[in-house]
Amino acid sequence: MHKTDRLRSFRIEELTRVEGEGALEVVVDGDEIVDLEFRIFESPRFFEAFLRGREYTEAPDITARICGICPVAYQTSSINAMEQILGIRVSPQIRDLRRLLYMAEWIESHALHIYLLHAPDFLGFPSGMAMAAEFPTEVRDALRLKSIGNDLMACIGGREIHPVNPMVGGFHRAPTPDQLRAVEPDMEWALEAALRTVALVSTFPFPELDLDYEFVALSDPDEYAVLDGRIRSSEGIDITVDEFNDVFVEEHVERSNALHARIRDRGSYHVGPIARFNLNREQLHPVALKAARGIEPVVVNPFRSIVVRAVELVHACATGLDIVRRYVRPESPAATAPVRAGEGHGASEAPRGLLYHRYRIDESGIITDAQIVPPTSQNQLRIEEDLRRLIPTILGLTDEEMQHHLEQAIRNYDPCISCATHFLDFRVHRS
């Protein structure tokens, strides 16, 4: 459509390089946004419904199937909730193994998003594979990084997608020190490659866009929180995971098969790498903290999420390497406790942000109620608001350029629409 027309409408029918199926529709009248809808049409799968009637031990394996990119996050949040109900506390060795498995997931997920899904936007390619002709070393590095994350997941978890080893109480089998020592050289290489990644993405051209966010992430007094912690925000929320539903509320809107989350009486919020970084930066691994020294004190430009993700990649490799080096095989791979009825809450920091689970189980361990709030449903409202702020700054561009910017802005969130149910059908109507 011609730029001089007052009414412009845009439609992205299928957003690419995100996980799942979504669409975007925008109508602009002059320089006013008449309508903007980030729609998720991923087919609903009803996990909360069919978890009812299952045994509590099955929740980690079943909820892993919500997402092939971050199964460990689902396993961890569900395990946390069940362990709270049963009163299980695991040994420091088991906790270390969990953290290592989680860092492995961060490595494969962050490497995938940075290089194969997001970098092509900044460098002007349709895909990571297409980038390989001009950036062969970088793409090979990316694939090797991802592969090292996968190998580590497979070593601890049995396989890289839907690992079989994690369970309520710990693991079915703890790896031997030799098995973990075998990955040490690869992890050393990965740490160097992650540092090169920070250097590379820091040189990308970042569109100007500074936004006013409320950041929400887990926090822990002793570490860059991933496995658990208190839920904190940049505007003063500081609650236990149990209080999630007191502060956050999910609503169902017509355009989406995902539920939108918001802070009660306040509105949207932002979860994910930038939120974690802004709230917990000082607790990054010293190597990652050093790699982050060129980054502004508070990141408020969503396009710079790729840099933060790269810093977290360094953190994951460095933290993982430390754990591999100090690993002592736990005496018992899992703690056990008798079943009892109760309600439990669990959260962890999935690669894309806070992932909350809540379960109720009866005295025989059967699940009677389940609630799952994935990071992308929490960010969905925020994504729309980012686009509303971005559009006025890019109205001078052609429709094609506008579409590119809008898609890139959505990818800032690494949205996992499979998780939020899942993808982008983009339409812009210019009035």
Next chain:
Amino acid sequence: MGKPSLAVWKFASCDGCQLSLLDLEDRLLDIAEAVDIAHFPEASTAHADGPYTVSLVEGSITTPRDADRIRAVRHQSELVVAIGACATAGGIQALRNLADSDEFVRTVYATPTYIDSLATSTPISDHIEVDIELRGCPVSKIQLLDVVGALLAGRKPDLPTYPVCIECKARGVSCVMVAGGIACLGPITQAGCGAICPAYDRGCYGCFGPAETVNVASLAWQWRELGIEDEALVRSLRTFNTAAPAFAAASAAIEDR
């Protein structure tokens, strides 16, 4: 002659099986050289219209829109390969087939009228002719690579139909059920994963679906010998391949006992 073209399609699923393609790492670049990746929205913004030589289809059919979409995929594709438990058996979301699906919608969504969903989750082969089915939740990336390689070479892929027990023997894993007293679906589950669970001291949970010949009565007897309630076996059969015919029949038969 032009290069063969590859398209990747997603229906109701977790993305894990198509992610296995990206997990092929270096070999992904070899594939990208050997074929035109014409449609793979998760990985590329570039799109070329069909017809396609090979379509890889992930996910199950759960909405009226998807039932139309899969027929369009068939029309544009020389070969259709269904990948993973969702595409070959309906996936875990096929648990809705056993339940009141309106109630499922109400459990998850506050305003159920917004949801346009079929009462069932069904495999791709219920809707169109499928040339090859690749089992697993998720698929084995080694099998996936073999299938893509076989199709490019014009040969039949080599997929096992025997149970996981054979893979335990090949891997040198002692029987977790006989020696370890752990409930295991390995004797009735199709091989392909490499016996991962038994190698990690747990019983197989059936993510590759039923093997070609299964003796569920015998397995049920063995589980009872271990002191496990029938309900637990029914739940195990009703998981990632709940609607696979052999598992569905077995779980119904045990429930009726």
